[in-house]
Amino acid sequence: SQQGEEDPQALSIQEGENATMNCSYKTSINNLQWYRQNSGRGLVHLILIRSNEREKHSGRLRVTLDTSKKSSSLLITASRAADTASYFCATDAHGRQGGSEKLVFGKGTKLTVNP
Amino acid sequence: NAGVTQTPKFQVLKTGQSMTLQCAQDMNHEYMSWYRQDPGMGLRLIHYSVGAGITDQGEVPNGYNVSRSTTEDFPLRLLSAAPSQTSVYFCASSYGSGLNQPQHFGDGTRLSIL
Numbered sequence: 532s533q534q535g536e537e538d539p540q541a542l543s544i545q546e547g548e549n550a551t552m553n554c555s556y557k558t559s560i561n562n563l564q565w566y567r568q569n570s571g572r573g574l575v576h577l578i579l580i581r582s583n584e585r586e587k588h589s590g591r592l593r594v595t596l597d598t599s600k601k602s603s604s605l606l607i608t609a610s611r612a613a614d615t616a617s618y619f620c621a622t623d624a625h626g627r628q629g630g631s632e633k634l635v636f637g638k639g640t641k642l643t644v645n646p
Numbered sequence: 647n648a649g650v651t652q653t654p655k656f657q658v659l660k661t662g663q664s665m666t667l668q669c670a671q672d673m674n675h676e677y678m679s680w681y682r683q684d685p686g687m688g689l690r691l692i693h694y695s696v697g698a699g700i701t702d703q704g705e706v707p708n709g710y711n712v713s714r715s716t717t718e719d720f721p722l723r724l725l726s727a728a729p730s731q732t733s734v735y736f737c738a739s740s741y742g743s744g745l746n747q748p749q750h751f752g753d754g755t756r757l758s759i760l
Binding site: 561562564566572573574575576579581619621623633634635636637638639 | 650679681686687688689690691694704705736738745746747748749750751752753754
């Protein structure tokens with residue numbers, strides 16, 4: 532399986548602190564994506580990073596990718612209570628059509644930001 | 647745009663009943679997929695489609711059927727519901743036939759099998 536695995540499973544911090552979540556995967560990828568899920572809702576896309584990129588930013592989010600270690604990290608700076616959610620990484624996998632056709636998700640990190 | 651719309655939002659079935667979970671998108675996306683989410687298991691891919699008339703199996707396809715007769719719709723059918731299929735089901739779509747694009751998710755269908 533090419534499933535990504537997030538670490539830690541749960542993270543509790545105070546508002547204003549930074550939150551770092553890690554994702555490890557098993558085989559080569561073309562890209563890696565991070566998603567956020569608020570309780571009772573669907574997943575929302577945050578960032579996509581390609582295998583030839585090492586770092587990407589979007590607002591208070593910073594994603595790094597280390598293909599030699601098969602790992603990625605998501606950093607949320609100056610966290611807010613509204614950042615409380617579960618965060619998932621997802622990696623692409625090949626399907627029978629030959630191309631990259633399956634998106635495989637990890638089990639997620641549950642982040643709680645306390646006011 | 648409505649995005650990805652899933653219906654129903656909640657459903658309770660008895661073991662052995664059949665039903666269809668509906669998924670529709672209005673973004674002209676070629677790629678659509680179904681996932682189930684269980685506590686502690688993350689999201690697991692059930693079936694996916696890279697375009698109208700083309701479907702393929704994901705990680706956990708047993709007990710589920712799909713078809714893709716139009717670009718907009720990708721229904722998921724449970725032919726004979728089992729308690730193990732109690733879960734939250736998510737449909738997603740994206741541009742293109744590959745996975746170098748963000749996935750757009752619906753808000754899910756919460757299904758309980760008694």
